[in-house]
Amino acid sequence: MVKLLPTERIPLAQSLNRVLAHPIFADRDYPPFNRAAMDGIAIRIDDWNNGIREFPIRTTIFAGMETSTALATGECYKIMTGAACPIPADTIIRKEDLTFTPNGTALIRCESISRGQHLAQRGEDLKKNELAVTTPRVCDISLIGTLAALGVHQAPVYKMPTVGIVTTGNEVVDIDQQPEHFQIRNSNQYLLRALCEQWQLPIRSCQHVSDKPKALSAALKQATQQQLILINGGVSAGDADHVPQILRELGVEILFHKVSIKPGKPLLVGCLPEGKIIFALPGNPLSCFMTFKLFVEEYLHGCLGFTNERFQTSTLMIPRFKKSSLDEFFPVFRHAGEYGYTWKPHHGSGDITATVGCDGIGWHVHNKHVIAENDSIPVLSLHPFFNII
Helix, strand or coil: CCCCCCEEEEEHHHCCCCEECCCEECCCCECCCCEECCCEEEECHHHHHCCCCEEEEEEEECCCCCCCCCCCCCCEEEECCCCECCCCCCEEEEHHHEEECCCCEEEECCCCCCCCCCEECCCCCECCCCEEECCCEECCHHHHHHHHHCCCCEEEEECCCCEEEEEECCCEECCCCCCCCCCEECHHHHHHHHHHHHCCCCEEEEEEECCCHHHHHHHHHHHCCCCEEEEECCCCCCCCCCHHHHHHHCCCEEEEECCCEECCCCCEEEECCCCCEEEEECCCHHHHHHHHHHHHHHHHHHHCCCCCCCEEEEEECCCEECCCCCEEEEEEECCCCCCCEECCCCCCCCCCCCCCCCCEEEEECCCCCEECCCEEEEEEECCCCCCCC
16 A cells, blocks of 8 residues: 655745655756865965965955956965865965965965865865765755755655544544533544644545444545545444444445554554545544554655664663553653653553653563563654654
């Protein structure tokens, strides 16, 4: 089901956190000229080697200025940082090592210099047509600056799939309502919206629906107009969990239903013939969060061409025990000045504060019942693009 997403070109100013889809090659040499890296004078090293220490200033060259004034033997250019240094000048003496005389000369006061000092050579960063940026790569702030320097005003990025979100449950009310004692607020809708916005996934439909089969069928049918469908709740084995059957009736092929993990066991993943994918996530808040990070993001990573392992090995500073034979995933926390992670108990997958302030997701593997103090564990960063660049 994982295949590369189509691509599009967007204005570079709108590309932050999008994923670059095509490699970028240098359109010219970088620097495109021999560039002064210091304010000072530009000389020929041969003149220095011939014993000249005081140089008449031929002209002054500023950044963005071109000069056709030739440099005679024993002369120098006064030059500013960023300016193009004309051939045959090949060495810069910084201003701090000079004395400018009333006679229009510059006297060099340092004892030794080297050819090419304080001078960025043409093409030393990139040669014309050289590969400058590999892909896939996240358009972070530093990359955007590089792309701008390379003249990329329309960035070739992967086109993110449109999203339809359906939350379910008779017990769920919107967050601006005062729930009855037997009701809860629809926190998962806002959690899923935030997760999608972090990925810059365009949400085209978002609705809540009761557990009544007819209403649920209509909502799911509407959501399947999008390319990525996120369903929350109604996916377990209770009498009101109608989502799996309704998906089958809508022509969805169930790829798998239920996974050996905690929390998140009821997860269902399916697809439609035209390649659309459905993630039916469990209704408890921690389960919803975990299954999105573990499964939806894994799918997106593949569709964007990333192949790096998302989990990184780190240290759990306090022990953890488990009784189940399942792989367990749990929020982990960092503290200033400490290398590893800690964790804290919570009250199950319905605990609405379990992830507050967490820095990642720890993985307690199924066949290890005890993680000892300072044991190594796999940890998944909460940042969607961590360790994939």
